[in-house]
Amino acid sequence: MAEPVLSIRDLSVEIPTRHGIVKPVDGVSYDIRAGEILGVVGESGAGKSMAGNAVIGLLSPPAHIASGEIWLNGKRIDQLRGEAMRRLRGKEIGMVFQDPLTSLNPLLRIGDQLVETMRTHLKISEKEAEKRAVAALEEVGIPGAASRVNSYPHEFSGGMRQRVVIALALCAEPSLVIADEPTTALDVSVQAQIIALLKRLCRERGTAVMLITHDMGVIAEATDRVAVMYAGRLAELGAVEQVLTRPQHPYTHGLMASTPLASEGKARLHQIPGAMPRLDAVPDGCAFNPRCPRATEVCRTPPPPRVKDGMAACWHPLVEDVEEKVS
Amino acid sequence: MALVKVDNLSRVFDVSKPWLNRVLERREKEYLTAVSEVSFDVAERSTYALVGESGSGKSTIGKMLVGLLSPSDGHVEIEGIDLANEPDAAKVDAVRADIQMIFQDPYASLNPRWRVKDIIVEPVASRGGKTEGMAEKLLEQVGLSVKDAGKFPHEFSGGQRQRICIARALASEPRLIVCDEPTSALDVSVQAQVLNLMSDLKENFGLTYVFISHDLTVVRHMADVIGVLYLGRLVEEAVPGRLFDDPKHPYTQMLLEAAPKMDAFGREIQPPEGEIPDPINPPPGCAFHPRCPLAQDICKRDRPRLRQIGGTRVACHFAE
Numbered sequence: 001m002a003e004p005v006l007s008i009r010d011l012s013v014e015i016p017t018r019h020g021i022v023k024p025v026d027g028v029s030y031d032i033r034a035g036e037i038l039g040v041v042g043e044s045g046a047g048k049s050m051a052g053n054a055v056i057g058l059l060s061p062p063a064h065i066a067s068g069e070i071w072l073n074g075k076r077i078d079q080l081r082g083e084a085m086r087r088l089r090g091k092e093i094g095m096v097f098q099d100p101l102t103s104l105n106p107l108l109r110i111g112d113q114l115v116e117t118m119r120t121h122l123k124i125s126e127k128e129a130e131k132r133a134v135a136a137l138e139e140v141g142i143p144g145a146a147s148r149v150n151s152y153p154h155e156f157s158g159g160m161r162q163r164v165v166i167a168l169a170l171c172a173e174p175s176l177v178i179a180d181e182p183t184t185a186l187d188v189s190v191q192a193q194i195i196a197l198l199k200r201l202c203r204e205r206g207t208a209v210m211l212i213t214h215d216m217g218v219i220a221e222a223t224d225r226v227a228v229m230y231a232g233r234l235a236e237l238g239a240v241e242q243v244l245t246r247p248q249h250p251y252t253h254g255l256m257a258s259t260p261l262a263s264e265g266k267a268r269l270h271q272i273p274g275a276m277p278r279l280d281a282v283p284d285g286c287a288f289n290p291r292c293p294r295a296t297e298v299c300r301t302p303p304p305p306r307v308k309d310g311m312a313a314c315w316h317p318l319v320e321d322v323e324e325k326v327s
Numbered sequence: 328m329a330l331v332k333v334d335n336l337s338r339v340f341d342v343s344k345p346w347l348n349r350v351l352e353r354r355e356k357e358y359l360t361a362v363s364e365v366s367f368d369v370a371e372r373s374t375y376a377l378v379g380e381s382g383s384g385k386s387t388i389g390k391m392l393v394g395l396l397s398p399s400d401g402h403v404e405i406e407g408i409d410l411a412n413e414p415d416a417a418k419v420d421a422v423r424a425d426i427q428m429i430f431q432d433p434y435a436s437l438n439p440r441w442r443v444k445d446i447i448v449e450p451v452a453s454r455g456g457k458t459e460g461m462a463e464k465l466l467e468q469v470g471l472s473v474k475d476a477g478k479f480p481h482e483f484s485g486g487q488r489q490r491i492c493i494a495r496a497l498a499s500e501p502r503l504i505v506c507d508e509p510t511s512a513l514d515v516s517v518q519a520q521v522l523n524l525m526s527d528l529k530e531n532f533g534l535t536y537v538f539i540s541h542d543l544t545v546v547r548h549m550a551d552v553i554g555v556l557y558l559g560r561l562v563e564e565a566v567p568g569r570l571f572d573d574p575k576h577p578y579t580q581m582l583l584e585a586a587p588k589m590d591a592f593g594r595e596i597q598p599p600e601g602e603i604p605d606p607i608n609p610p611p612g613c614a615f616h617p618r619c620p621l622a623q624d625i626c627k628r629d630r631p632r633l634r635q636i637g638g639t640r641v642a643c644h645f646a647e
Contacts, residue, residue: 189598192586218587258515259589
C-alpha cells in the first residue's frame with residue numbers, strides 16, 4: 001500500500017484554562033492517502049476543525065499540540081514553527097475555509113492573489129504565473145477567466161468566490177487540501193457544483209483531501225472514508241458506506257437516525273437524549289456513556305475505548321448484535 | 328378552512344443609490360423584486376413549508392405574513408382579516424395576538440439582559456395579561472426545567488435557546504406561528520429534538536405553522552404542503568410525497584437532484600449550471616429559463632401562470 005500523504009498519530013490538543021486543562025482534540029489518529037477524500041464529521045465542539053488547524057499549524061494560542069505526531073509525506077511537521085511552517089502552508093497543504101469572502105483579500109484583484117501565492121511557493125516568472133492564474137481559474141469553471149482575473153472578490157457571487165478560493169488552494173499544487181466546511185455557506189445547487197469540482201480536481205491531481213463538515217449528506221456524496229468525532233475523540237473511522245449504513249458506534253447510529261433524511265415519513269425523528277458534554281466536563285471512560293443506551297460499567301471507567309482497525313471506539317459496538325443474530 | 332390566504336403578494340424594495348449619486352452618475356432608480364405575485368392558502372392545523380435558495384424571497388414572505396413588512400401589492404388575509412388594510416384597529420389587534428414568529432438565530436432573538444421568565448411572558452405582559460406561573464409552565468412544556476426561569480440567555484446552549492424562543496411564541500396562545508429557519512443554526516441531533524418538540528406542540532395546541540427553510544430534508548419531514556420558491560416566485564406547490572416522487576417544475580427537479588443523498592456513495596452527478604439571477608434585473612418571462620433544460624422561445628417571453636396538474640400546482644409552460 002502506498003505511503004499515506006498525511007498521517008496523524010495519537011494527536012492531542014490542549015488549552016490551559018483557569019479551571020484546568022481542556023482537550024478539544026484527544027488521542028486522534030488517522031491517515032489520508034493520495035487521491036483520497038477523508039470526511040471528518042461531528043457536531044459543533046467535537047474538535048473537527050481544531051484537528052484540521054493543528055495539521056496546518058493554525059492553532060491560536062494558548063491552544064497547542066500536547067502530544068502525538070503529524071507526518072506529511074514522510075516528514076514530521078507537528079514541531080515546525082514560524083518560517084518552516086509558513087513555507088509548508090500553501091505549498092504542501094492548501095486550505096479552503098467556510099466563508100470565501102473572508103479568505104480573499106478584498107483589496108487585491110484575484111489574479112494578483114493567485115500570482116502572489118504561486119510566486120511565493122514556485123520558482124516561476126511573473127508572466128508564467130499570470131498564465132497559470134488564468135488556467136487555474138478556467139479549471140475551476142469560472143467563465144471568461146481571461147478577463148475575470150482582473151476582478152475583485154466583491155464582484156463574484158458566493159459560489160464563484162469559493163471556486164476562486166479552491167483555485168488558490170490548489171495553485172501551488174499541494175499534496176494535501178484541508179477543506180473546512182467549504183459548502184456550508186452555499187445554496188444546495190451551488191454546493192453540488194463545488195463538491196463535484198473538489199472531487200474532480202483531487203482525482204485528477206491525486207491530491208489528498210480532509211473534508212471537514214457537519215453535513216452527513218455531503219459526507220455520503222463526496223468522501224471515500226469518514227472519521228466521526230465526538231467530544232474531541234474519534235468515535236468511528238472507516239469506509240464511508242460502512243460507517244453510514246452499518247454504523248458500529250451508538251453515537252454514529254443515533255446521529256444517522258436523527259437526520260430527517262433517514263426518517264422516511266416517520267412522524268417523529270430519532271432523538272439522542274441530552275447534549276454533547278462541555279469540554280471541561282467530559283465524563284470518565286467513554287465520553288458518550290451518559291447518553292448511550294448500551295452503556296455499562298466498563299463504559300464509565302477509564303480508560304476510554306479507542307478506534308482500532310475498522311472497529312468503532314466502543315466497548316459494545318452495534319456489530320455484535322448482528323453476529324449474534326446470525327450465529 | 329384556510330387560516331391564511333395569500334393573494335397575489337408582491338414586495339419590491341427600493342435599492343437605488345442616494346439622489347445626488349443618481350444625478351451625478353446618471354443612474355436610474357433601481358428596484359429589487361423580492362416577492363412577485365405569490366398566492367397560496369394555509370389550512371388551519373397544517374404545516375405549510377416555503378422552501379427555496381437564498382434570495383428566493385421566503386423570509387420576505389414570512390415577514391409580510393406577521394406584519395413586519397407591508398406588501399407592495401396583493402393581500403395577506405389571516406382569519407379573514409387583511410392586516411395591512413383593515414380599518415378597524417380592534418380587529419387587527421385581535422388577529423395580531425394569534426400570530427407569533429420563531430427566528431433562525433436563537434443568539435440574536437433573545438434579549439441578553441432579560442431573565443428567561445421575563446422574555447417568555449413578554450407577549451402577554453405587553454398586552455397587560457396575567458403572567459403568574461406562566462413562564463414555569465411553558466418551560467416545562469418545551470422540555471426545560473422550572474429552575475431555568477431565573478437564568479439569563481447566555482447560560483443556555485443553542486438548542487435550549489431555541490426552546491426558549493418556542494416557549495415565548497406559545498405564551499400568547501397563538502393559532503399561527505411563522506418559523507423562519509428555526510433549526511438551521513442547530514446541530515443535527517439538536518435539530519431532531521427541536522423538530523420533534525415542534526411536532527408535539529402542534530398536536531397539543533392545534534397550531535398552524537408556516538415553516539420557512541432551505542433544507543429539503545427538514546421540509547419533507549415537517550410539511551403537509553410544500554411551496555417551492557425561485558427568485559420570489561412560487562414555481563411549484565404540492566404535498567411532500569408528490570413533490571419528492573414526481574416533481575413537475577424543472578427547478579424543483581434540479582434542486583432535488585442536487586441535494587446530497589445519504590445512499591449516494593460516490594455518486595457522480597452533473598451539477599446544475601449557473602446560479603440564481605440578479606433580482607434587480609430578473610430575466611424576462613420565466614425566471615428560470617436561463618438555467619432550464621426545457622426552455623423554448625415562449626419561456627423567454629411569457630411568464631408562466633400556476634397551473635393545476637393532478638394534485639400539483641406548477642408554473643411552467645412545459646410541465647405535464
